[in-house]
Amino acid sequence: MTETPLLGSALPDTAGGEAANSLLAGARIGVVTFPGSLDDRDAARAVRIAGGTAVELWHADTGAEALRGVDAVIIPGGFSYGDYLRAGAISRFAPLMQEIVRAAGSASAANLLPVLGICNGFQILTESHLLPGSMLKNDHLKFICRDQKLRVENNSTWWTSDYAAGQEITVPLKNQDGQYIADEKTLDALEAEGRVVFRYVGLNPNGSRRDIAGISNATGNVVGLMPHPEHAVEAGYGPESASGRSSGTDGLGFFTSVLSKLVGGTK
Amino acid sequence: MPRIVVDVMPKPEILDPQGKAIVAALPRLGFTGFSSVRQGKRFELTVDGDVTPEILQQAREAAEKMLSNPVIEDVVNVEVVAD
């Protein structure tokens, strides 16, 4: 994952900044690679730009050491195992996923592993039952790649604390199977418990129920969403903004949120 | 060689986007006798030796655990087909 040197830290290079930097760099965020993962290097880059240390995790590794002692995990986008059967259906059974499910969902409540599933990662989290519901093919049946506006509905999760509640952000969306679906009871419960974390604003790009773009588990350590915050962390390579030149960096908050929570010792 | 066929269909209460697209397109080809279409999956598992009860049980479990997702799909059929 570290083939090419990355841009420096996105944090200001002030006196205090340096200390904060090294503090943040102490937080280790694992990024999972399955065969067919595509955005793993991008997610690792986002972690580094946010100031943290990215750690490669391999789908086939077994046992507790497979997690390499990371403080949080990102399951990135892509087409794991080709996604031919159902998105995420096969990855769910990877040995590493067993460890992630254990650490994120069933450990003692004080010590839950923060997990972010992006796109295919979200699909894998639903297939693994860490998050409820499932994904269908987009209602228009096509792959869609666009700059998508979202509203942050819940800023109290591990991955959204650096956003304001109700804040609107723009991040790229790109998928074929992104239509979020769950039964009415589940949807009502998600709404009631504040677990709808992101909603599509403006256009619902895939027919998702109640415009849901992302959700969390009850404890807020596990978050999944279809759009790609890791593609909106570096000016020049993100979504279009008012100034042109792909300068949108609205996705950075995901990575700074978890880092500040981790170094803030709230874990 | 014997095969086990597993059929998986989207749950009836779920709007199936592919089926919807097909039912909209059928009349354009002059096929007007159908009121709805649903698209599911059919798997054919080839068995190495004989289809023992254990193997059939394996197929049933694979159908529930991996070949289908109970949130959106039902396993509607698991059966042995001779060749």
Place this chain on the structure above:
Amino acid sequence: MPRIVVDVMPKPEILDPQGKAIVAALPRLGFTGFSSVRQGKRFELTVDGDVTPEILQQAREAAEKMLSNPVIEDVVNVEVVAD
């Protein structure tokens, strides 16, 4: 309401990446009795009234013309299912 089931499978000589991915994953769940898997499609067409011979003929034609791609797929089955 009566339904017509149409089963479509990839032609045997054609690469089936879906099936390949599944057969590689099955052993990881302890399912070791299967030597190959092929994944096809199952369509259920709901008929408005009775399944007349004409309707069945329509289903056959739709199966060939729209529900399958004759270059890479075969229609392996068209049958009426009562409910």
Place this chain on the structure above:
Amino acid sequence: MSGEHQTVETRKFNIDTVDHAARTPETPLPWAELGLKENEYNEVVKILGRRPTAAELAMYSVMWSEHCSYKSSKNHLRQFGDKVTDEMKEHLLVGIGENAGVVDIGDGWAVTFKVESHNHPSFVEPYQGAATGVGGIVRDIISMGARPVAVMDPLRFGAIDHPDTARLVHGIVSGIGGYGNCLGLPNIGGEVVFDAVYQGNPLVNALAVGVMRHEDIRLANASGVGNKVVLFGARTGGDGIGGASVLASESFDSSKPSKRPAVQVGDPFAEKVLIECCLELFKASVVEGIQDLGAAGISCATSELASNGDGGMNVELTKVLLRDPSLTPGEILMSESQERMMAVVTPENVAAFEAIMDKWAVEYSWLGEVTDTGRLIIEWDGEKIVDVDPRTVAHEGPVYDRPFHRPQWLDGVQADSFTASPAAAHRPADGAALAAAVVELMASPNMCSKDWVTDQYDRYVQGNTALAMPDDAGVVRVDESTGLGVSISTDANGRYSYLNPYEGARLALAESYRNVATSGARPLAVTDCLNFGSPEDPEVMWQFAESVRGLSDGCRELGVPVTGGNVSLYNQTGGVAIHPTPVVGVLGVFDDVARRTPSGWVEDGQAIYLLGTTADELDGSEWANLRGHLGGQPPRADLALERQLGEILVNASRDGMVDSAHDLSEGGLAAVLVESSLRFNVGARVSLAAVCERDGVDAFTLLFSESQARAVVAVPRSEEIRFTDMCTARAFPAVRIGIVDAESGSLNVQGQFELSLDELREAHEGTLPRYFG
């Protein structure tokens, strides 16, 4: 995982061995069914000194096909090498002849890129045809040792309203997306053109680009006696050998029916894994030579590897892992199953190689080893079925000097200029008519927004895309620490080439070069995909010869070498050929992609300049096309002027003198004004008067003519003097034609018309969804 244990008992063929062939010289062989001409077959017999075996016949027939041997085009393509100057060689690390060319972009980085066609398969089975087109070109890039970083897809379809067009558009676009998206390669550009000439013969060209460090460059050769030859990736099935079912019985004495699919089905997941596992092989330095398997499969890979290396190789064909155990040896040699690679590995590295395969769960089998005998020997269960000099298969095939002559009809066509024709009778003159014409143009199939297509492609993956659709070129960063990066565009105009193939090729090059320079990059190298009709038609052959002459002359004039490409002939339906369509891809380099220039206006109050001059050059234009006219001469291509314009655009970008730039090509100034407004939804006020007066043209001509070497740029107020001084110093015509207007929400052409951006957007973006849903 390894195939060492594959049993052969189940495969009983009447094997046609070399000995058997020598003993039975009279056996009639189906060489004609396999596409060989009588003289070619006789040549094979002469080379071997006996009749070929069935397996040898399979190899020669497929390797000597037009597609693999370039037998009709070779004599012409030589010009690309012959006309290369020292200037052009400066950045060239690997030239024509390898899987793809490689150029040096500085700091120890190298880039490889190539465009290829998959036209015929995409007509038969659009989704898989297009998908495997992407898969094939990406494997070419991997086999150079590079990590693929982007793809592009120049496409041509029949008339937009033809009943078959939707099938092809849906299938081809989702095939390109389905494969490329799943591979994790951003799609950064391409073309979508509709024209009835492509009705029965759509063009699906695919370009891939990859990056590597200089020391990682790998070549396709098998050197080092005793080194092992390994086949890895997908299993071999009957793909792509439909026409070769005559080989079903290898002794040709029975008529066992065989159903072999002519269609190849792609597995992008397998290819993605193949990419990662090849990159790991390169990093660990465990392969000596590597070759992708594409057309002609194992025949091609073994004969090319052997012929490029020490000259000999022994292979045991029963070791090949099969998907379909009924394949005969000849079929195995010809199979075009996708997602396979062949490599040469030293005995010491075998274990390391296997460990990497196992990590990625990629299947492999050791087929044989490199020898110094000068012979490629292939055995089937120990019996010799091929014994050939690999050079005669791979490199010394037939070469034809096909007759060609200028078509007689061309005089009449060239004399039929648009402006003088009845089609030009109702030429829009007043403001209202011009406004309507602009809207009509921008909603037309070729000029409308291609978002419906490009929204189905992932342009973000890898996180390095700095420009993509709808800008003039695709731009990706190569080095994250310095911002070093590349820019690529592909272009062709079949109508121009129909009117004048020599100029048409130079015009395609000029446009692609201009697009790259407009994005701010210094053009460095060229790849091309030459799509033509039948070379056996002397008039088509003339179009081809003229195009190659034009392209090679043009490259010399611009100082950029052709590094590789592809020829696709026999693109015709019935006796009617497509327009000659030489797709040209130009690659340029940026020291820092942060300096790239987008094509839309952003900043209120910036000055808009038109660079270059406009003449009445409506022949072959989109406007004439809309009026159903095709005649006259295409626009003049002045490549010295293009070079000057390029320098201005690149300098202006580097020194921060422009904030936006868009070159003028199809649709002329009208298209650029609309596209630059819609890009970021920022309008402008412009006036045509000064240019009309200077160039002696009316407003209609200024808006719709397709004169070359022009661009529109937006200059920040603070930079205007510096910018105009630069143009003056180079004596390059530049006129301030207007101002960016962020408030009005409209495009205002003073004294003529005002069009709201909403109305323009609706017209521009509505067309493809209306036809394709």
